[in-house]
Amino acid sequence: MLGSWGLTDSSEARYAEIGKEMYMSKDYINPTLLGIKHLHKPPVTYYLTALGYQLFGVNEFAARFFMQVALIFQLFFVFKITLLLYKNEKLAFTATLIYFSLPIAIIAVRTLTTDAYLTTFILASIYFWLQYKQQQKTYLLYLFYLFLGLIFETKGPVGFIVPLTFIITYKIIYKDKIETTIHQFLGFILFLIVAASWYVLAIKNNEGLLDYFFNNQLVERVTKNKFNRAKPFYYYLLLIPVLGLPWVFYLFLYFKKNIKTIIQEKKTDFILIVTFLVFLLILSLSTSKLILYIFPTYFIIAIFSAKNLSHCSAKNIQLFSKIYLFLIGLITCSIVVLAFLNLNLGFEIHKIYALIILVISISFSITISKKIANTNYLKPTYLGVVFIISVILSANYLFKDNELKINSVKPLAKFIQENSQTKPKVIVYSSIIPALPFYLNQKIITIKHHTPTTQRETQFETSNAYKEHLIDYFTDEGKERVSNMNLDEPTYLVVRKRDTIPTSVQLFINKFKHKKVLGKHLVYY
Structure with a gap:
């Protein structure tokens, strides 16, 4: 499935080709694109892509493989983080299912970019820090610092915004004192080693690279439209609901009912809100904006959506289930209709695949509808998973038969x-x-x-x-x-x-x- 459609230009093809050139040259310090050094970003994404080629050969499947592994880890961390914060397994499982059914989560792992890996490392750092706070086992502290280092080696300092905002807010709310132990010191040294290793070697091999990193890749990326990615301040405010459909509406409902209590009590919900808003504000102020930049905060949307769903009445749960049944029927039936009608829409749809997708999706939907009670708030989340799988299957075959339309050469x-x-x-x-x-x-x-x-x-x-x-x-x-x-x-x-x-x-x-x-x-x- 992952290799059924061609690489899309320009970001995915760029990462795939850089990884290929690294794999072929065995030069892991100086990434190249079309034979010219490409030192715009730290190399973790290139390393993982090159490893994919080592395991599976140079092809699209190999380029995209480790992003699917990243998604599995993201689901694990979303479950564990929710469980640590709220001590409720059913709520944690609900948040995990919602996270998987978010459109942005699937978009992020179906096209090769840094964002899937960055989000995985951010979630890992938050999880191991929370686990350390509760268990006080030193290996968890070292894992926290390890993943902070991997964040820096994936996308530089911007990746610290979410975990550090979360930790600082947590410490303020719960009056948690700053630790000054030998393990904190050694953990910080581990972070420096992991975070700085490639930078030190690359700067040593390339004169003027330090100035390039600071001015061209940090300052100008934030303050100037250097990469033609300028968008209005409200760009993400418009984008967030679209990439979180339909769960984001549950989030709004939760806030409508609970915002006063959240602000007054200043507990876990408040920490998540501050983390989300700080990251959103910084991204909105930056001149460089891309869709997936906002991805690292969608675990918060999943958690709040799950909390809202857990407090819904049976009537609302039934309503949400019907909405998903409608969406599943809409997308699968539309694919079948478009496959059999010659409407000259400019793209092709394979008839047999369209029917298979329809049968699978409808069968699972009917089974869930019959087996799970309307009062069980997990029901809409299971249907959400069926919906997103229907979208994935439909997209796979649409992409395969219409490569030129999806910007693949x-x-x-x-x-x-x-x-x-x-x-x-x-x-x-x-x-x-x-x-x-x-x-x-x-x-x-x-x-x-x-x-x-x-x-x-x-x-x-x-x-x-x-x-x-x-x-x-x-x-x-x-x-x-x-x-x-x-x-x-x-x-x-x-x-x-x-x-x-x-x-x-x-x-x-x-x-x-x-x-x-x-x-x-x-x-x-």
């Missing part, structure tokens, strides 16, 4: 391979397409022009070897290289349809005899 790479008897020269104009070298298993040439993504960080390169595969079209030398390029050997030029082509580049394009339209790309050959 796998069909483009396949076209080049099938039309080339020998290894061709592949050129990409004014964009970075990491999935092409991943699938073609060869280096490609990038023409740097106009698009910000082609402005590579080359200041850490120790030789000019990278210039063989990166043509700077802003220079006279680059323009000359393009104009005089030998097209006697098989050559493919990939251009995005939306790009405005200058006259000088158009002259080069006119030398090609054939053109193929593949999704949003034009392939000249």
